[in-house]
Amino acid sequence: MAARRKKTATRKKAATRQKTASRKTTARKKTTARKKTAARKKAPARKRPAKGSGEKRVQATDAQTMKQIDTTAKRVHQTIRSSRRPDLALPVRALSNVSYDTRRGYLEIGRQRKVRTLSVNTVKNFAQTLRMMALSKELIGNNDFATKREAYYISKNWEDAKFDEQVESDTVMDDIEALFSVDSIAREQLRFYPEEHGGSVSGPLLVIDRDATGRVARIDCSNFGSGAYSVPTSVEELDFETSADFVLLVETGGMFQRLQSHRFWERANCILVEMGGVPTRAVRRFVRRLADEEGLPVYAFTDCDPYGVANIYRTLKVGSGSAAHINRFFCVPTARFLGVTPQDIVDYELPTHPLKDVDVKRAKDALKNDPFFQRHKEWRQALEQLVKMGVRAEQQALAKWGLNYVIEEYLPNKLKATKSFLP
Amino acid sequence: MAARRKKTATRKKAATRQKTASRKTTARKKTTARKKTAARKKAPARKRPAKGSGEKRVQATDAQTMKQIDTTAKRVHQTIRSSRRPDLALPVRALSNVSYDTRRGYLEIGRQRKVRTLSVNTVKNFAQTLRMMALSKELIGNNDFATKREAYYISKNWEDAKFDEQVESDTVMDDIEALFSVDSIAREQLRFYPEEHGGSVSGPLLVIDRDATGRVARIDCSNFGSGAYSVPTSVEELDFETSADFVLLVETGGMFQRLQSHRFWERANCILVEMGGVPTRAVRRFVRRLADEEGLPVYAFTDCDPYGVANIYRTLKVGSGSAAHINRFFCVPTARFLGVTPQDIVDYELPTHPLKDVDVKRAKDALKNDPFFQRHKEWRQALEQLVKMGVRAEQQALAKWGLNYVIEEYLPNKLKATKSFLP
Numbered sequence: 001m002a003a004r005r006k007k008t009a010t011r012k013k014a015a016t017r018q019k020t021a022s023r024k025t026t027a028r029k030k031t032t033a034r035k036k037t038a039a040r041k042k043a044p045a046r047k048r049p050a051k052g053s054g055e056k057r058v059q060a061t062d063a064q065t066m067k068q069i070d071t072t073a074k075r076v077h078q079t080i081r082s083s084r085r086p087d088l089a090l091p092v093r094a095l096s097n098v099s100y101d102t103r104r105g106y107l108e109i110g111r112q113r114k115v116r117t118l119s120v121n122t123v124k125n126f127a128q129t130l131r132m133m134a135l136s137k138e139l140i141g142n143n144d145f146a147t148k149r150e151a152y153y154i155s156k157n158w159e160d161a162k163f164d165e166q167v168e169s170d171t172v173m174d175d176i177e178a179l180f181s182v183d184s185i186a187r188e189q190l191r192f193y194p195e196e197h198g199g200s201v202s203g204p205l206l207v208i209d210r211d212a213t214g215r216v217a218r219i220d221c222s223n224f225g226s227g228a229y230s231v232p233t234s235v236e237e238l239d240f241e242t243s244a245d246f247v248l249l250v251e252t253g254g255m256f257q258r259l260q261s262h263r264f265w266e267r268a269n270c271i272l273v274e275m276g277g278v279p280t281r282a283v284r285r286f287v288r289r290l291a292d293e294e295g296l297p298v299y300a301f302t303d304c305d306p307y308g309v310a311n312i313y314r315t316l317k318v319g320s321g322s323a324a325h326i327n328r329f330f331c332v333p334t335a336r337f338l339g340v341t342p343q344d345i346v347d348y349e350l351p352t353h354p355l356k357d358v359d360v361k362r363a364k365d366a367l368k369n370d371p372f373f374q375r376h377k378e379w380r381q382a383l384e385q386l387v388k389m390g391v392r393a394e395q396q397a398l399a400k401w402g403l404n405y406v407i408e409e410y411l412p413n414k415l416k417a418t419k420s421f422l423p
Numbered sequence: 424m425a426a427r428r429k430k431t432a433t434r435k436k437a438a439t440r441q442k443t444a445s446r447k448t449t450a451r452k453k454t455t456a457r458k459k460t461a462a463r464k465k466a467p468a469r470k471r472p473a474k475g476s477g478e479k480r481v482q483a484t485d486a487q488t489m490k491q492i493d494t495t496a497k498r499v500h501q502t503i504r505s506s507r508r509p510d511l512a513l514p515v516r517a518l519s520n521v522s523y524d525t526r527r528g529y530l531e532i533g534r535q536r537k538v539r540t541l542s543v544n545t546v547k548n549f550a551q552t553l554r555m556m557a558l559s560k561e562l563i564g565n566n567d568f569a570t571k572r573e574a575y576y577i578s579k580n581w582e583d584a585k586f587d588e589q590v591e592s593d594t595v596m597d598d599i600e601a602l603f604s605v606d607s608i609a610r611e612q613l614r615f616y617p618e619e620h621g622g623s624v625s626g627p628l629l630v631i632d633r634d635a636t637g638r639v640a641r642i643d644c645s646n647f648g649s650g651a652y653s654v655p656t657s658v659e660e661l662d663f664e665t666s667a668d669f670v671l672l673v674e675t676g677g678m679f680q681r682l683q684s685h686r687f688w689e690r691a692n693c694i695l696v697e698m699g700g701v702p703t704r705a706v707r708r709f710v711r712r713l714a715d716e717e718g719l720p721v722y723a724f725t726d727c728d729p730y731g732v733a734n735i736y737r738t739l740k741v742g743s744g745s746a747a748h749i750n751r752f753f754c755v756p757t758a759r760f761l762g763v764t765p766q767d768i769v770d771y772e773l774p775t776h777p778l779k780d781v782d783v784k785r786a787k788d789a790l791k792n793d794p795f796f797q798r799h800k801e802w803r804q805a806l807e808q809l810v811k812m813g814v815r816a817e818q819q820a821l822a823k824w825g826l827n828y829v830i831e832e833y834l835p836n837k838l839k840a841t842k843s844f845l846p
Contacts, residue, residue, distance in 0.1 A: 145680075146826060147677035149819045150677065156823045157823060196676055208648075217647055219646075219647060219648065219650070223642075225630075225640035226633070228655070230651055230652070237649070238648075252618065253656075254572055254573065257616065258570075258573075394572065396570065399569070399572075399573040399577050400577070400580060403577065
């Protein structure tokens with residue numbers, strides 16, 4: 001346990017160094033074994049940041065991002081110098097340009113491009129796009145960041161190129177993000193951070209982070225009392241140490257709190273992560289890195305309703321249709337669905353609520369239009385079963401059998417048969 | 424700085440003990456001085472939990488809560504035994520039963536009671552109220568808790584007394600909470616916890632917490648890298664150590680992140696707290712305890728719009744009208760408003776958005792009906808100025824002058840004149 005390891009370290013440093021080392025070896029062996037198993041099932045390995053110092057990794061990515069910005073800008077500049085009209089070829093961000101290959105594991109953006117050529121009509125937008133890229137370069141240079149809203153306000157000093165509404169600057173930022181995603185650069189690497197973060201974390205996990213001054217913080221997620229660690233907005237620079245066996249993602253704050261305060265993470269040797277509805281980009285990326293770099297299986301525990309399945313779980317696992325250009329970074333293709341399943345409602349005689357019209361519509365839309373459900377027969381059957389039953393159940397409905405039934409019975413039973421989890 | 428103190432401690436324990444002690448004395452002197460000043464302005468001291476071991480404090484409160492539940496139940500029981508019809512006198516939870524006395528500092532529930540007498544019509548509700556009280560007693564006995572939703576599901580095994588909808592169990596819980604609030608017992612003490620928590624914290628603050636097994640965690644809020652500490656759902660059992668000069672509450676996640684990642688808390692020696700909109704009960708209580716027990720001034724930094732003023736700040740400072748029975752615990756009467764003020768929009772030439780109809784309605788409602796605004800002339804003038812200007816401004820609008828203008832200029836300027844803050 002990271003916590004225990006730390007405690008001991010303060011007492012007897014020398015003695016512990018050995019111990020820790022041997023424990024680490026065990027942990028690593030375990031991880032390697034798991035990685036091998038996972039690798040067989042997973043898509044061919046994709047380019048991923050090397051495990052190691054978060055600082056070095058970020059420096060390398062920053063250099064790459066700077067280079068890409070420079071290359072793009074130079075191309076525009078040279079085209080202008082040779083008296084031609086410059087253009088930018090931006091990936092089309094729409095459902096019509098999305099595909100799903102189960103081997104790759106996420107909703108993927110296609111090859112369609114919209115070409116924005118400089119003209120009298122596009123000059124303002126073209127200038128804004130270049131200034132936004134310049135802002136990104138400046139932020140990297142200063143080791144700073146800007147939220148979407150801040151970027152909008154900064155533009156107020158761009159004279160003719162200023163944005164009148166934030167929706168305009170958001171669109172330009174999305175375009176740039178899509179443009180650079182082709183080179184595996186995400187918005188966070190361009191130093192545009194989302195406003196929201198959230199996602200509490202608890203369990204045998206040591207997060208190694210640095211603040212803006214470079215000071216290193218070692219955060220022990222098993223030692224927060226009744227509270228928890230909160231995932232920061234950008235997680236790329238984090239490093240991890242863990243001896244956990246898997247990650248358990250929980251939909252509601254209430255359920256997370258129950259599992260956390262009763263130290264379920266200790267009993268099951270897992271890392272608990274609160275999603276609080278559809279998980280934010282930061283939470284998805286955080287878990288993805290744990291899955292990729294630590295080789296941990298990921299299980300999701302949500303309410304049993306079309307929202308929990310088709311929005312929360314689907315977005316977690318394969319990303320969203322409208323932001324397909326970022327799914328390669330921001331989803332967890334290896335995630336599996338622990339429950340609550342429609343069959344659980346029957347097996348555990350759970351109290352239910354009738355499905356609302358909006359629930360039924362969401363389920364039918366998913367069955368008809370969503371490539372994820374089209375590819376997974378088990379999920380189609382489960383959704384159809386739910387619609388036929390005409391009810392939904394919350395994860396906290398297990399409290400019918402006692403507040404801690406979920407800890408004593410439900411989760412241990414489920415975790416005995418992870419292979420039968422929905423894909 | 425708590426962080427520095429801790430670091431040193433691991434290195435040279437003996438040497439540091441002295442140092443820490445002397446630093447603490449300085450901190451205490453400062454605190455006492457501040458407390459004296461604060462006391463002059465504040466309401467006559469109200470009963471408050473003694474500073475000291477959170478565990479002991481919670482044990483004392485548990486004993487008191489158990490006793491009150493027993494007393495109430497015994498009275499009902501004895502009335503029945505003497506062949507009379509028992510009743511419960513519940514405080515009326517409505518704006519009509521609310522008053523505001525600036526010396527007490529919060530919206531206070533009045534003396535109106537609705538008497539619920541046992542009869543054929545009320546028997547189910549009466550039984551449910553008693554069972555809910557019994558559940559509370561059981562939770563205290565088991566050192567457990569239940570969320571509102573869990574309490575609803577538990578009732579599914581109460582046979583005829585089961586709730587059909589969660590709104591019914593919520594109402595009964597609110598009634599019980601109001602009943603016990605008369606004896607200074609809040610819902611958290613009855614062990615009914617809210618679902619939501621949230622509120623990130625950063626700065627020179629050591630939080631001392633215990634988990635369900637009693638293990639003590641010392642959480643250093645100055646050492647979270649790019650992340651932050653997240654306030655737990657129930658904060659009564661926490662203890663604090665701090666050398667900060669004040670608490671700065673920030674409305675948006677984006678602004679919090681800027682201040683946190685640039686270590687503004689170090690520069691200004693303050694504790695930063697992210698509200699994320701209207702602060703949750705847990706955040707309000709957390710800050711209230713810092714204000715009461717550590718004697719820290721509290722400043723709020725929100726958007727300049729009727730929502731930021733009349734909802735976020737008003738609720739933080741004096742509580743809400745619809746939950747007046749809990750305001751005595753869940754507000755921060757000593758809070759002051761740093762900005763963004765309507766005058767700041769003029770002085771700092773901030774980019775604005777036009778006020779929407781709903782904004783204007785909210786401002787006019789506040790001016791007409793809200794006892795808080797009726798008592799504070801400065802606030803009436805500020806709101807009237809805003810309505811007259813017809814615009815609103817976000818706190819991030821300061822980015823017009825540069826991303827870190829807020830850190831370099833705006834906040835330092837403001838903090839030079841805390842006495843001119845709006846009340």
